[in-house]
Amino acid sequence: MNINPQLSNLSEELLQKASQIRLLICDVDGVLSNGQVIFGNQDEELKTFNIKDGFGLKALQNHGIGVAIITGRNSKIVERRCQELGIEHLYQGHLNKVGAFDELCEKFSITANEVCHVGDDLPDLPLIQKAGLGVAVKDAHWFVLQHADWSTKQLGGFGAVREVCDLILHSQQKLKPLLESYLGH
Numbered sequence: 726m727n728i729n730p731q732l733s734n735l736s737e738e739l740l741q742k743a744s745q746i747r748l749l750i751c752d753v754d755g756v757l758s759n760g761q762v763i764f765g766n767q768d769e770e771l772k773t774f775n776i777k778d779g780f781g782l783k784a785l786q787n788h789g790i791g792v793a794i795i796t797g798r799n800s801k802i803v804e805r806r807c808q809e810l811g812i813e814h815l816y817q818g819h820l821n822k823v824g825a826f827d828e829l830c831e832k833f834s835i836t837a838n839e840v841c842h843v844g845d846d847l848p849d850l851p852l853i854q855k856a857g858l859g860v861a862v863k864d865a866h867w868f869v870l871q872h873a874d875w876s877t878k879q880l881g882g883f884g885a886v887r888e889v890c891d892l893i894l895h896s897q898q899k900l901k902p903l904l905e906s907y908l909g910h
Contacts, residue, residue, distance in 0.1 A: 731878060731888070732895045739875055742858040743896035747839040748829060749785055750852065751886055753796040753803050755845035756862055759882030762798075772802050775882055781890030782810050788899045791833055795825045797848055826852050843889050844869060845881050860889050 754760050757778055763771040782792050793814035794807060800817065807815045814832070816825040830837060838857035842849065845865040853859030853873050861873035862881035870876055875892070877885040894900035 729891065732891060732900075735892070739858075739892075740896045742838075742874060743841070743893050745839050745857055746790060746841045746893050746897075747835050748791040748793060748833050748841070749782070749889065749893065750793045750795055750826065750829065750840060750842045750856070751782075752844045752846075752849050753794060753800075754798060755865070755881040756843050756849075757794075757806070757882065757886060759880070760845065760864075770800060770802060772800070773882060774806055775884050775887070777884045778882075778886035778890075779806075779810050781887035782812070784894060784903060785890050786811060788894060788897075788903075790893060793829050795819055795822045795829075795852070797822070820848065822848060823851050823855070826855060841889065841893060843886060 758772040795816045840856040841858040842852040842856040843860045862885040877888045879885040
């Protein structure tokens with residue numbers, strides 16, 4: 726079985742970092758969503774989420790890799806999405822995200838080197854630098870892109886997190902068996 730060409734041309738250093746990951750932490754706006762917040766006339770707030778990202782996050786969880794969310798905003802929509810995906814570690818309203826990051830490392834009994842953080846803007850930069858694998862989505866702020874270990878080919882909210890999930894699973898030799906499990910033979 727051929728693996729996605731994007732995964733076959735990765736540096737050994739990147740694969741080594743990804744192979745150590747035991748926890749993926751994502752921002753929401755601009756990472757799991759496209760960064761737009763839509764307000765309706767009845768004060769409702771709307772966001773879109775990518776189903777492919779959700780599938781990737783579930784695949785990580787099914788392979789023993791934790792998933793957490795740290796976001797600066799508060800949103801019932803994010804709570805609902807986390808419930809749908811079985812994400813138990815949700816930190817909302819955290820403008821200074823480092824404290825939540827440290828708390829998650831303690832909860833999971835891991836070091837920062839075993840964490841991958843995916844972000845898109847300046848509040849994510851401290852975590853991108855602190856994590857063992859710091860990832861910026863393709864349309865992240867230029868300064869964040871300069872300081873990330875890797876950037877996705879997809880835009881935030883359009884499958885970027887799925888790319889990260891595939892990278893982690895591939896580096897840990899878990900992607901190929903997952904893909905083959907969906908073949909009909």
